[in-house]
Amino acid sequence: MAGAGQPNDGLRSLSLSGHVGFDTLPDQLVNKSIKQGFCFNILCIGETGSGKSTLINSLFNTSFDDSVSTHFHPNVRLKAQRYELHESNVRLKLTVVSTVGFGDQINKEDSYQPIVDYIDAQFEAYLQEELKIKRSIFNYHDTRIHVCLYIISPTGHSLKTLDLLTMKSLDSKVNIIPLIGKADSISKTELQQFKRKLITELVSNGIQIYQFPTDDEVVSQINTIMNGHLPFAVVGSTEVVKIGNKMVKARQYPWGIVQVENENHCDFVKLREMLICTNMEDLIEQTHTRHYELYRRCRLQEMGFRDIDPENKPVSLQEAYEAKRRKFYLELQRREEETRQKFVQRVKEKEAVLKEAEQRIQAKFEHLMLMHQEEKLKLEKKRKALEEEIALFNMKKANAELLQTQPMVSTPISLKREKDRKNSSFT
Amino acid sequence: LCAGPVENKNEAAMSELVPESRQKPVVPMKPVGINANLLGYIGIDTIIEQMRKKTMKTGFDFNIMVVGQSGLGKSTLVNTLFKSQVSRKSSGWNREEKIPKTVEIKAIGHVIEEGGVKMKLTVIDTPGFGDQINNENCWEPIEKYINEQYEKFLKEEVNIARKKRIPDTRVHCCLYFISPTGHSLRPLDLEFMKHLSKVVNIIPVIAKADTMTLEEKTEFKQRVRKELEVNGIEFYPQKEFDEDLEDKTENDKIRQESMPFAVVGSDKEYQVNGKRVLGRKTPWGIIEVENLTHCEFALLRDFVIRTHLQDLKEVTHNIHYETYRAKRLNDNGGLPPMTSETEENHESNL
Numbered sequence: 001m002a003g004a005g006q007p008n009d010g011l012r013s014l015s016l017s018g019h020v021g022f023d024t025l026p027d028q029l030v031n032k033s034i035k036q037g038f039c040f041n042i043l044c045i046g047e048t049g050s051g052k053s054t055l056i057n058s059l060f061n062t063s064f065d066d067s068v069s070t071h072f073h074p075n076v077r078l079k080a081q082r083y084e085l086h087e088s089n090v091r092l093k094l095t096v097v098s099t100v101g102f103g104d105q106i107n108k109e110d111s112y113q114p115i116v117d118y119i120d121a122q123f124e125a126y127l128q129e130e131l132k133i134k135r136s137i138f139n140y141h142d143t144r145i146h147v148c149l150y151i152i153s154p155t156g157h158s159l160k161t162l163d164l165l166t167m168k169s170l171d172s173k174v175n176i177i178p179l180i181g182k183a184d185s186i187s188k189t190e191l192q193q194f195k196r197k198l199i200t201e202l203v204s205n206g207i208q209i210y211q212f213p214t215d216d217e218v219v220s221q222i223n224t225i226m227n228g229h230l231p232f233a234v235v236g237s238t239e240v241v242k243i244g245n246k247m248v249k250a251r252q253y254p255w256g257i258v259q260v261e262n263e264n265h266c267d268f269v270k271l272r273e274m275l276i277c278t279n280m281e282d283l284i285e286q287t288h289t290r291h292y293e294l295y296r297r298c299r300l301q302e303m304g305f306r307d308i309d310p311e312n313k314p315v316s317l318q319e320a321y322e323a324k325r326r327k328f329y330l331e332l333q334r335r336e337e338e339t340r341q342k343f344v345q346r347v348k349e350k351e352a353v354l355k356e357a358e359q360r361i362q363a364k365f366e367h368l369m370l371m372h373q374e375e376k377l378k379l380e381k382k383r384k385a386l387e388e389e390i391a392l393f394n395m396k397k398a399n400a401e402l403l404q405t406q407p408m409v410s411t412p413i414s415l416k417r418e419k420d421r422k423n424s425s426f427t
Numbered sequence: 428l429c430a431g432p433v434e435n436k437n438e439a440a441m442s443e444l445v446p447e448s449r450q451k452p453v454v455p456m457k458p459v460g461i462n463a464n465l466l467g468y469i470g471i472d473t474i475i476e477q478m479r480k481k482t483m484k485t486g487f488d489f490n491i492m493v494v495g496q497s498g499l500g501k502s503t504l505v506n507t508l509f510k511s512q513v514s515r516k517s518s519g520w521n522r523e524e525k526i527p528k529t530v531e532i533k534a535i536g537h538v539i540e541e542g543g544v545k546m547k548l549t550v551i552d553t554p555g556f557g558d559q560i561n562n563e564n565c566w567e568p569i570e571k572y573i574n575e576q577y578e579k580f581l582k583e584e585v586n587i588a589r590k591k592r593i594p595d596t597r598v599h600c601c602l603y604f605i606s607p608t609g610h611s612l613r614p615l616d617l618e619f620m621k622h623l624s625k626v627v628n629i630i631p632v633i634a635k636a637d638t639m640t641l642e643e644k645t646e647f648k649q650r651v652r653k654e655l656e657v658n659g660i661e662f663y664p665q666k667e668f669d670e671d672l673e674d675k676t677e678n679d680k681i682r683q684e685s686m687p688f689a690v691v692g693s694d695k696e697y698q699v700n701g702k703r704v705l706g707r708k709t710p711w712g713i714i715e716v717e718n719l720t721h722c723e724f725a726l727l728r729d730f731v732i733r734t735h736l737q738d739l740k741e742v743t744h745n746i747h748y749e750t751y752r753a754k755r756l757n758d759n760g761g762l763p764p765m766t767s768e769t770e771e772n773h774e775s776n777l
Binding site: 018020026028030088092133138216273289293301 | 541
């Protein structure tokens with residue numbers, strides 16, 4: 001197998017006259033990766049009760065305490081759990097995302113959208129990090145989903161419509177490995193038929209499932225065989241049963257014991273082999289170089305970037321970005337102008353209203369002034385009248401006093417009578 | 428077998444210029460620090476083998492640049508390092524040929540294989556460096572070349588439809604040859620290293636070290652180290668990039684004792700004590716290149732090739748390239764003739 005590119009990229013091949021030592025390069029690389037640790041993210045889709053949690057527990061030999069799910073979730077949710085597993089000197093940051101409530105709703109139209117959204121969100125987060133100016137992509141915790149284990153119900157008939165729709169919407173975004181869950185409920189012959197039927201259906205619907213890579217001589221043979229066994233019929237169990245003198249993971253029935261790790265009983269061992277021991281690296285690489293790149297291409301094009309402009313000349317992202325920026329600023333300016341004009345308009349209107357109010361108040365004021373004037377005049381008149389009366393009264397008083405001082409002999413009675421007469425003329 | 432707690436990942440910040448981002452669905456991510464009892468073997472440690480196999484298949488690229496005045500033995504040293512004729516020795520300039528007016532950059536690539544590992548090795552020679560009467564700014568063509576490689580990589584990286592494996596022509600390592608005067612560094616040496624240590628990994632080597640006695644060598648090295656420190660020149664391995672204590676102790680030892688490596692190169696073999704060794708024959712004895720008591724070639728070789736080759740590439744990619752990229756995306760005033768935009772700074776690329 002040639003190295004970088006086709007036969008030596010047209011470069012001369014030299015032979016070494018002694019030991020140089022760069023054969024340690026893979027070790028140097030591996031040591032660095034070990035220091036950094038590895039990330040692996042699994043998405044597990046399956047109806048409630050299809051055996052997802054048990055399968056994960058069996059695969060990773062753990063017993064995560066999960067409470068048993070109910071069937072009454074109003075919509076499909078995703079539940080993510082993160083673990084750090086150590087084995088010899090390998091640190092693996094494992095994330096398992098499971099669907100909750102998948103297939104339970106009466107109306108399943110929105111069942112797969114949350115899953116698609118979740119996968120896209122992880123791609124988006126990575127893309128955003130990659131596009132940052134100051135980025136730290138080499139110690140970025142990768143949350144992109146590397147493999148999707150799709151658990152098909154062991155009906156023995158065919159794929160459900162929900163399965164078809166979900167897998168169709170995911171096959172270009174993630175590596176799908178279809179599994180038949182709770183495979184101990186199907187007999188061996190039925191299983192072969194079922195598998196064939198499933199593969200035919202997948203192919204005829206154009207659903208691309210993950211194929212184990214066959215280009216490397218070392219693993220191509222085993223991978224080809226395994227590809228022929230898809231979908232894997234799995235059984236999971238966290239309970240152990242004593243068989244002979246060994247404790248094995250198994251499910252005990254009155255009619256026998258189904259051993260999880262017995263290849264005659266189910267394909268669990270094949271799944272573990274393929275998923276973890278042989279192809280984990282390839283799954284990660286496919287996710288990055290195929291699925292992520294596709295997402296990135298679509299997303300960038302969506303955002304309006306392209307590699308070649310209308311004149312078919314290559315456009316640099318920088319130029320495209322500049323063009324976008326200019327457009328954006330123009331838009332901003334336009335909006336600013338619009339807002340400003342609106343503001344001016346509003347101000348004018350308000351001014352008119354206020355002016356009108358002012359005029360009304362002015363009129364009112366003048367009217368009041370007028371009334372005030374009139375009142376004043378009236379009061380003036382009254383005052384005058386009153387003053388005249390007072391003057392008259394004073395005059396009469398003066399006269400009366402004058403008359404009083406004159407006739408001193410008048411009988412008191414006659415005076416009194418005079419007084420009375422005078423007084424009565426006043427009343 | 429044990430497990431540990433996991434930290435939450437921070438969401439990437441969104442720039443204002445990206446139109447409506449996709450709504451992130453609410454996924455309750457509780458980081459579980461679980462007491463996962465691992466019983467039995469799972470097989471996750473096979474990922475090491477998987478990774479090793481993958482890298483053997485894809486092969487490695489390595490680009491090494493040699494800088495120094497002519498006659499310091501650059502080509503010979505590179506040929507000795509890689510035990511093959513990767514660099515053609517220039518036989519000097521005779522009267523008929525013109526001395527190049529500026530520094531030329533000559534990159535020659537070869538493919539070499541060892542132990543199943545394929546390496547595409549590119550040796551970048553810089554004839555004319557320091558050879559003119561007036562050597563002002565003779566590092567500029569070199570700096571320009573290095574930045575051009577970063578630019579090439581960046582252009583590929585920002586493409587919408589991009590290659591599966593972006594061809595890497597970036598300079599991973601620059602061996603700077605110091606003349607063994609025994610006194611101190613020359614102004615040209617300091618100028619070059621000051622400018623270039625910020626854009627590329629520089630490994631200073633003392634050339635033709637067979638002209639110095641052991642004491643002269645030790646003193647010279649100490650003086651050179653002091654001068655580099657006083658001038659703030661960070662050569663590879665840079666202190667600030669030591670990842671952990673283990674790295675730091677290992678690199679400290681190299682930085683403070685071994686570097687700069689005093690080397691002798693040769694592609695001729697002689698018989699010494701019944702063994703065939705690479706060496707230089709002189710009237711007073713044979714200088715064995717790979718003998719640690721004679722010179723430090725073996726240290727240089729082990730350092731560059733056997734232990735730190737991958738790290739050289741990673742520092743180039745994760746630090747020098749990222750610095751270039753950030754600067755380039757930020758200022759737009761960049762290097763001629765690559766850009767012609769004049770814009771103010773902005774927060775993020777998109």
